[in-house]
Amino acid sequence: MAKRSKRYLESRKVVDVAKKYELKEAVKLLKSFKRTKFDESVEVSIKLGIDPKQSDQLIRGSVSLPKGIGKSLKVIVFAGGEKAEIAKKAGADEVGAEELVKKVEGGWADFDVAIATSDMMKLVGKLGRVLGPQGKMPSPKSGTVTDDIEKAVKEFKAGKIEYRTDAGGNVHALVGKISFSDSDLEDNINTFVKLIINSRPASTKGIFLEKASVSSTMSPGIMIEV
Numbered sequence: 001m002a003k004r005s006k007r008y009l010e011s012r013k014v015v016d017v018a019k020k021y022e023l024k025e026a027v028k029l030l031k032s033f034k035r036t037k038f039d040e041s042v043e044v045s046i047k048l049g050i051d052p053k054q055s056d057q058l059i060r061g062s063v064s065l066p067k068g069i070g071k072s073l074k075v076i077v078f079a080g081g082e083k084a085e086i087a088k089k090a091g092a093d094e095v096g097a098e099e100l101v102k103k104v105e106g107g108w109a110d111f112d113v114a115i116a117t118s119d120m121m122k123l124v125g126k127l128g129r130v131l132g133p134q135g136k137m138p139s140p141k142s143g144t145v146t147d148d149i150e151k152a153v154k155e156f157k158a159g160k161i162e163y164r165t166d167a168g169g170n171v172h173a174l175v176g177k178i179s180f181s182d183s184d185l186e187d188n189i190n191t192f193v194k195l196i197i198n199s200r201p202a203s204t205k206g207i208f209l210e211k212a213s214v215s216s217t218m219s220p221g222i223m224i225e226v
Helices: 006-013 023-032 081-090 098-105 118-131 149-157 182-197
Strands: 041-048 060-063 075-078 094-096 113-116 161-164 170-177 209-216
Touching (some): 023 182, 023 209, 113 149
Antiparallel strands (some): 041 209
């Protein structure tokens, strides 16, 4: 078991693990914890009532949250020719075709988002085993396989986030920084939770959104009423 810091243990003492907090109360509690020396990220985790073994019940997409996420993402683009030039001008951190595929295949992963033009997928497809487990594999569903490179690069550089269900049927999302105002965090969390609720696959049965929690980088999770 991982050893918890003194700060974490102190914060956990004031969280009622049996309670589901109203969002406003949960955010206030989260921001009341003793602060670290850096601006912690805030994340929402949601447990869904899906069968993650069924492909038609998996959820994946991308969203621009109303208040942003408080950071600029590092974006790479698999593209060639004119589209590569467009990607560079739009602000991509690294652009390439076969040489970039080889670099990533060799273990390089210093980026947050990978975007690919449709004609590059015959090359990028081989990276599934590398980028898939990291949640960085380009996909049309998440808007990272596209020929509108300029728009995609600018949106993701500005903080558009990707989300996807994991092997346990959970979905996680970065929703801001602890320095955000209460109302900005609430807006972002509400937007993401509503998006997930509206993404319910038709084949699921029973309770879809089983539980949700909010936490910061160094804090315990706080269950929220949704």
